[in-house]
Amino acid sequence: MRAVVLLSAGRHPLSARPAPVPVEMQAIALARGLGADVAGLHAGAPDLAVREALGQGMDRVTVLRIGEADDAVAALAAALAADPPDLVLAGNRGRGGEDSGLLPYLLAEALGWPIAANAVALAAAAEGLAVIQARARGARWRLVVAPPAVVTVHPAAPPALPFAYARARRGRIEEQEGRSAPLVPRVAEERPYRPRPRVIGVAGGGSAAERLRAATEVAGGGRVLVDPPPEEAARELLAWLRALGFSRSADE
């Protein structure tokens, strides 16, 4: 089985220095766990962050050289269609670029391959590849996709392999000319990040009094049962939980 891990030009959130994106390194570990032959692929300029990925479980990285204003999806899709692997792994969000997490979806669409998002584990299955997917609130789904497929990796996946210096020295980076297709620039202004306060309770809506109450009492107006028989208390609690949708839990 052949797997390609998509590497982006990661930047460290504090120092802004080139640094591999953690989920992409976790993706390498997942691919290695499948026993796959793993190679890296990057579209853009050769980047220090991409070189460092060599020390984390990969011997080969191909860099598709394209210009600043070129579309990475077109270059990646052309290279992957020319020599399709069984599996393409990507991070669920980049860290250092636009970080929208959209690239793997656009790539899957361009290739006409299925995509499964937020993998935390992979296994070979009878009909294809089984992907355990992280969902909100700690839930997990199991998907089976037909290869070739694109799979994005979630930060809850197992940790990356330790960095091996000798391996990074030994690894090879191959540069190729990438297919260049101009990216339609989007009309957006970029400026330094400004942290904004989060919204709590009903803040921002309702009257000032409502917001004050929400900030101080939170729930308020609850039902109080004083000294009910324990059996009645238990029934009330259970009814309350069922009303919130926690009904099936007992028989799972």
Add this chain to the structure above:
Amino acid sequence: MRVGQRPRMRLDRRGVEAVPPAAMVAAEPAPRRRVVAEPAYLIFAVAEAEGGRLSRHERQVLGAARRLADPGGGAVVLVAPSLAEDAGAAGADRLLSLAAAERYDLEAATALLAAAAARYSPRHVLFAENEGGGDLARRLAARLGAPFAAGVEALSAREAVCPCRARRAELRLAPPFLLSLAPDRAAPHVGPAHEASPLDPPAAGAVRRGILTAAPLPVTAAEVPLAEAGLVVAAGNGVKDFAGFLRLCSALGATPGASRVVCDAGAMPRAAQVGASGTVLDALAYVAFGIAGAPQHLQGLGRVEHVAAVNTDIHAAMIARAELAIVQDARRVMPALLALLEAGG
């Protein structure tokens, strides 16, 4: 000197006209639904509505959709598989029930959404930026080739702001067709309920299949990290029988939590500690047995919507915080609840 003739001026930073207190008492009209009969445009708010209810994050998405709809006389369409509760109270003018035949069929859901967008031509489609909503948003963006702003942190009818470059920079742009909203970045809708009248679902388009099967995995609640858990049941100093407590948690399908006193005493692992120096929860519901509700503990509940408490002290802060408060001995309620569950509830 005449005081109290005119209501005192009130400072309200929202820039909305302040309602003088006298008017608040005087006019309390019968609850009427707001109706947007001839909307100038539509805003879609897409929700997974797990278990038939809107999550806090999804209510915020509806609130944000209202902010895009209200200035121009638009209407908010809640797009959800099925809903047990009142969508109108959450701010929906219309309700579009889009249920794929299979609940877990992401590719069919994408095709249905694309068909709905084609039929109703909304101005914007909003999603919750989490594992499920974010996935659907990107599937649709790739399918339609439509512009998309991911993890928006500030949104108005004129601009959307989303972080980029490892959160060292942010993009400001006119709100594109598709947007996903980060959690706790918009207020949910408050005020009068909207109409929530149903819209006709569109005919399903062709589905391109690549995902062969999809199903939820049974995850035992005890394995779920506390911060991700949906239901947390916690024990405080008022609980003595921890074996019984853990049995109760597993019978309820709840992730066990504890107060700091309990963790300090070694009765529960440190990882189970809820609060300022432990874990801050994102649960839908929280049940506290024998917990006083110290401020450091309550900080861990900042984001929990529904709280129940069992405590012998009616004056405990936990009782004041709870939506369902039971003044009774936890050592008697816990076995009764376990017995009820084991008898098949």
